[in-house]
Amino acid sequence: MKKFKGIMMMGFVLLTVTLSKPVMAMELSSFTDVPDFAVVIGDSMYTLDYANNLNNVGLINDAVVKNKGDIFIKTDDSGWIKNSNSTQVNKDSVNISTIKYNNGQAIVASVPATSNVTKIQIDPTITKTGTNTATFTYKILDQNGLDITKTIPASDIYGSVSVGSTIVVDPTTGIGTITFNSSADISTPIVITLVNKNGVTGSSAPSKVSLFSINGNITKTGINTSTFDYTILDQKGVDITKTIPASQLSAIASVSSTIALDPLTSKGTITYNNPNDIDTSIIVTLTDKTTGVTLSLVMVSHAPVNEARKVSRIIMNSTKLATLSDGTGYASYSIYDQYGNDVTNSSLGANVIFTSNIGQVQTNKGLLKITANAGIDLSRLSTVIINGFDSVSKVTTNVTLTVAHQVKS
Structure with a gap:
């Protein structure tokens, strides 16, 4: 096996062997990805054909000089030849993951099969960069939830916006650039959609x-x-x-x-x-x-105001109590004075107190939030009772709402 000891610290020559594999462009995941008779010097790998090209001697000599460890030559699927003493060692003697360069070129991470693209996430927030341009960020995830954005080329992604425009994505940064057809559209609410070539779709909706x-x-x-x-x-x-x-x-x-x-x-x-x-x-x-x-x-x-205003009507706008996944319920209400003015968000409206038979009630800008008391599960109720009372005008309301149970997607 000594015939493989062709690499020396100065002026080495590699034996010409007819068997070799094509130059690899993607990352190495295992020993079998390394071509037979390839040479590993530190974090660099050189295929046989490349190393035997006299034009590359200088590059390989530099790698040898800079290398602090041993040099290995892959013989076949059984293992390596250790150049320093010509002994054969097993395949685990070289950590494949440390090889970063192939024939002087940085090894590109392998692109997963597009079937592994499982989800596309889009941040709906856009950043204006010009009179008709803006950027957004996106992520592409595989079936394990891992971020594989950088491995999916821009040519595999089609982008569209809900207004006239074009989208260009940059996988290296995870940033998409929108160029609007009209500068006026940059200030309108938009929905961004990205689709990979196998049909996986993501939306900023x-x-x-x-x-x-x-x-x-x-x-x-x-x-x-x-x-x-x-x-x-x-x-x-x-x-x-x-x-x-x-x-x-x-x-x-x-x-x-x-x-x-x-x-x-x-x-x-x-x-x-x-x-x-x-x-x-x-x-x-x-x-x-x-x-x-x-x-x-x-x-x-x-209507014209002729006397001090007071609460005249307390109205529940909702007929159903919308329930959320956290166990809370929401409904909409309005409060009017005797002149028909909406005073929901005024000091008059703030005086109205709401209560319920099943929990605590909080109000904010016409929205009523119910937090069920301990031991009460809103998802098991069909109706709830809501009472409203104004301490000044003594106006009251009493409404029974149907519970709209949360729909799980």
Whole structure:
């Protein structure tokens, strides 16, 4: 076996052997990935054909000089020849994972089969980088939940945005760049979608709409226009209003009019076809086209104020108690004064106390949260009772809500 001892510290020559494997471009995962008669010098590997090319002698000589350990030559599938003493050693004598270079080139991590791409995660937050450009971050995970973003080439990923634009992804950084067709679109809520060539899809679309809340206090902005505030919560109780595009929602009124929703400001604008309707009470209905969640609310017209305001009505807008996975329940309510003004978020509204037969009640901006008492499981209840009481005007309300059980996806 001494014929393999062809590498010396100075001016070595490798014997020409006809058997060799093609140059490898990917990372080495095991001993069998190393071609027969390949030479390992430190963290570098050289195939037989490469080492016998006189143009590469200088590079290999440098590797020999810099190497602090021994040099190994793979004989066959049985093991290595240790160059210093020409002895044969077993295949485990060289740690394959330490080999970082193949024929002078950095070894690229092997690209997993695209079938191993199991999930694509997209951060919905975008960062503006120009008048019509923005960036976002993404991750590609395999079936074990490991981040394999850097191993999936950009050519395997197709990207799209809910407005006219193009997407370019950079696997080395996990950053995608959006170039909008119109500079105006960069300020609109968008949904980013990435698809790998085998069809695995990821989207920046937010969690599903679980609950609406509408502030019934209409603000006149013109002879035939008025505005109102609305809020959207997901199944975790998080405000996702700004992430739900207006195109995903249906907004209609009980009078002839059009309603335009602006997620960025959380406002709806009503344009009345008949200006006389602006002083009448109307019903506004919001519906999420994806989940079917809906809410209808009476929008009360304003009246002149002649006396100190007080709570006149406490209204539960919800007919069902939306339950979340953490065991809490949510419902929407509104409070009006004697002039029909929505005072839910005013000091008058703050005086109203809500109680329930099954737990503690907290209120915030027209949303009522119930936390069940110890030993009570909301998922096992069909109805709950909610009471409202204003200590000043003595106005009360008593409502029984149907429990809408959490739907597990």
